[in-house]
Amino acid sequence: MSFKFCIAVLSILLSITTATAASVPHTVEEVRHIKSLLQKMIDVNLRYKEKFHDIISHSTLEQQTPHATIVMCSDSRIDMDILTDTPAGEMFVIRNIGNQLSTASGSVEYGVDHLKTQLLLVVGHSGCGAVKAAMQDYSSESEHLKAELNTLNINPKDSLNQNLVRNVNNQVSDAAKKFQEKMASGKVLIMGMIYDMHNDFGFGNGQLILVNINTLTDPKALRASEYTKGLKHLKIYGNRN
Numbered sequence: 742m743s744f745k746f747c748i749a750v751l752s753i754l755l756s757i758t759t760a761t762a763a764s765v766p767h768t769v770e771e772v773r774h775i776k777s778l779l780q781k782m783i784d785v786n787l788r789y790k791e792k793f794h795d796i797i798s799h800s801t802l803e804q805q806t807p808h809a810t811i812v813m814c815s816d817s818r819i820d821m822d823i824l825t826d827t828p829a830g831e832m833f834v835i836r837n838i839g840n841q842l843s844t845a846s847g848s849v850e851y852g853v854d855h856l857k858t859q860l861l862l863v864v865g866h867s868g869c870g871a872v873k874a875a876m877q878d879y880s881s882e883s884e885h886l887k888a889e890l891n892t893l894n895i896n897p898k899d900s901l902n903q904n905l906v907r908n909v910n911n912q913v914s915d916a917a918k919k920f921q922e923k924m925a926s927g928k929v930l931i932m933g934m935i936y937d938m939h940n941d942f943g944f945g946n947g948q949l950i951l952v953n954i955n956t957l958t959d960p961k962a963l964r965a966s967e968y969t970k971g972l973k974h975l976k977i978y979g980n981r982n
Contacts, residue, residue: 796828796829798830801829801830806856807830807831807832807833807858808832808858808859808860809831809858809859809861810835810852810858810860810861810862811824811832811862811864812835812836812837812840812841812842812845812849812861812864812912813835813836813864813866813936814836814837814838814865814869815837815838816870818938819864819866821834823947823949824864833851833852835848835852838870838889838890839865839871839890839892839908840865840869841889841892841893841908842863842892842915842919843889844888844889844892849916849919850919859929859930860929860930860932861930861932862932862933862934863909863912863913863916863931863932863933863934864909864933864934864936865905865906865909865912865933865936866935867902867935867936867938867939867941867942868901868939869901869905869908871889871890871893872893872901872904873901875890875893876895876904893908893911894908895907895908902941902942906935909933909952910956913933913956914956917931917955917956930954930955931954931955931956932954932968933951933953933954934949934950934953935949935950935952935978936948937949944976948976950976950977951969951975951976951977951978952977952978954966958978960977960980961980963980964977964980
């Protein structure tokens with residue numbers, strides 16, 4: 742066996758070892774943790790698969806006909822159970838940081854224009870990290886992240902709660918401009934709400950709070966709206982009843 746051949750074999754083995762190491766850039770503990778997460782997902786999916794036909798109707802499989810298009814934050818603490826107890830088919834959900842329309846415009850259009858949902862709902866939430874970030878200097882963030890935070894248009898001098906409501910109102914205003922004709926003709930109703938995980942607004946943990954209907958924000962007007970009149974347990978921003 743020649744010296745050159747030995748060197749070539751060693752080079753190949755070294756490249757294989759290096760490639761293998763590079764493909765697993767985690768410690769043993771990190772790999773174990775990732776595998777446990779994957780196993781949990783697989784197990785949950787298996788249980789879901791076993792009851793799939795009890796949950797999803799044949800008509801839902803064939804065609805989606807959701808009642809609402811929902812724009813909400815990507816925050817992992819927000820559970821869809823805050824809005825629906827129907828597993829699938831009821832809501833067309835778009836999630837991103839700061840529950841914004843600008844970077845999800847096409848998805849929102851699909852829900853309103855193609856799926857023809859009668860309700861477009863923007864849901865902000867207490868303690869939103871995106872709104873917090875937009876209230877500070879975020880110039881060192883990546884260009885993509887800055888582009889999304891730039892759409893929030895908040896006021897750093899105001900409180901976090903004020904900016905959470907302002908952001909929802911801004912998104913509703915953007916949606917109203919985008920779907921002006923549909924809104925004016927009653928083909929779509931645009932609403933804004935806050936999901937209060939932390940009880941920062943004083944109505945209790947987990948409460949949904951109405952802040953806007955078709956750009957209308959006055960609490961008394963919201964309470965008197967034909968869309969809210971007679972609704973039980975409704976909480977409205979700025980109205981303590």
